[in-house]
Amino acid sequence: MQPRDLRDGAVAADTFTRQAAAAPLTCLLALAGIVCLYPAATTAAADLTEAEERGKYIYETGRSRSRRVINADLGGGEAPTPGYVLPCINCHGADGRGAEDYVGIAPLNVNWYALASTGLHSHAVRSHRPFDELTLARAIIFGLDPDDNKMEKAMPRYDMAQEDVQDLIAYLKVMDSQSDPAISSSTIRVGTVLPTEGRHTALGQAIRQTIEAVFDEVNAKGGVNDRELQLAVGGWNDDGNPQIWAARDLVNKEPVAALVSPYVPNYDAELEALATEKRLPVVGPYTVLQPDGDEDEDNHFTFYLLAGLELQARALVEAAVARVTPGETGLAIVYPRVRFFDELAAAAADQADALGFASVTEEVFELNEFPAESTVLNLQGKDTQAVLFLGNAAELSQFARRAAEAGWQPLLLSPGLLAERNVFELPESFDGRVLLSYASLPTDYSPEGAADFELLHEKYGFDYSYSIAQVNAYLAARVLVEGIERAGRNLTRQQLLEALEGLDDFHPGLAPALSFGEDRRIGSVGAHIVPVDLVEDRFTEPVRWIVPPLEQ
């Protein structure tokens, strides 16, 4: 058997050694004509039922524990080959995911999640409906897919007893928990991606410390379903290499069952793609950009916790309606030319159109070259009474000052995390004309959550300089632990994914309630809209919680 790829080389070698060690005994027993039990599971992770265990034996050896004959028919008319010559594992691999093969035969992924996944299954020369137990049994015995297409010649037809087929299928359903090297019977290893060298080391350290603190507390109480949580770290440096390399290398070299609170600024889209490619649940990336968010099928594996900039921008536009009359005013969207900002501006513009704003003007500026004066000049003439401002705090300040000088006081809408710094230094003439958005506020903290975080803070000596990152890491770790717990003892990545999807109105302590779902990958989609009092220099009431309507 060829290892599926080199990443699995080490695992394959390990498995091989154990099997080799057990081989003489197995062979002696076989010679003696005694039914020999296959040595107990190689890297047994979860506990198998008897049927699953028998199925595993068939998968790996091509023999039946009950000594019933299994034959493989290659379809060439020659005599049947004994099943043990062509066991499933030879082509589909120990993890069932098939093999990368350069000569054109690509054995398919036979994990149940792949066989039964919804939608049309398209292969080179045929396509078919998802498998169910009946059609899979038929495929194994008769070589027909669920739509009656003949399967590839390389896949033998197996003459085997109905009971054995059932056992085999029972095993295929759970094999991803067996073969996942990140999950053993006593541990589960998850990863994160952080700066470990260079200018951002302290931030990375704060995130790591928080995740480890949550894990330590859980482990001290016996772990999750008797499994200890372990953290593997993929570290990046600000040496100019793409940070996503750290994520790739981590996932390729060190088996992890999920990523928690990874931080790869500017590579959010690539992280989503990596998660999808590796079928790896990613919980709570530390980012405000959610490239695919809830929007399409491309993001099935990345779970964002709170509303990112796009949702916040849309909530701000929604909030503007209480302050200006859309039909009588235009809305301007001012933003820097930065990756993804065009998309969030477009989403906000759609929202403004839907709300009936008289016009929507987009003003894009080059990063760090904000032309405050000309922007004000451009917009002031257009009867614009609301400006969604997506530049930074300094740029907002320049803009407001220029506008005040020109005697123009539009409603300023801005995400707090961009504009909050020095917001009270905006001209007083903008008093009551500034709204900031926040995906979460301390008012969302539950007493228990706040106390727990405070406890960790004292016990582990958290440095509060990076509290936003730490809160994110805390939330991500809590959500992950909850998902792992709900997935149960027979943990697989697929079950973890489904458990995360199943979180509904889950209160992680330091955030609004989170709800995911089959088509939902952002846990909290609303934003607090906070008015700013520029006379008293404070945030004022009423703070509104706005959930932007779903996009069409």
Add this chain to the structure above:
Amino acid sequence: MFKPAIHLLARSVAIAAILSIASAPVVAGTATADKAAAEEKARDYFSNVELVDQNGQRLKFYDEVLKDNIVVISFIFTNCQSACPLMTRNLTMIRDMLGEDERRSIQFISISIDPLRDTPSAMKEFARKHDADIEGWLWLTGQPDDVNYITKRLGSYTDDPEMHTTTLLAANVPNAHWTKIEPNVPPNGVVARLRMLAEENATP
């Protein structure tokens, strides 16, 4: 001595310009100055953008990869299921057919056209799989902007890795002599071509 026809690179008018300058008749006595000028020109064109080899070393593309070398360049990505492994296997065969001295003097270069996925370790694994993680063979990746810049300069840029070129580039860099080797040229044909490029150096 027989001078092989200069094969211009498709899609790369600028390289054509360099070639015509560098291969213009050299007047005796100003040869050194002209050589320096040609080198400067080539450095400007190919740039010293830094790429990263399979060991994580950052290399200035012109000064530390190309300069003074006979090179053979291929474009690959490690997730490639079809052409890249075949092409790489061909290249290892080609390398095996060369004499020891030739192997020392000809720099093999494989450049990733999927740099975000091809980390240096992924490149190393791929190379190792093909017994090609060896001295004299650079497996280069890097920031996408940098890698794309280089592949564009080499006339081999593509948006879609699946559609990438399987054409090899071979060059005698000091002579600014670049040739394109189509994928259907058999290994011994490639060897002959490399030998011709290498021998150019020997003649004044």
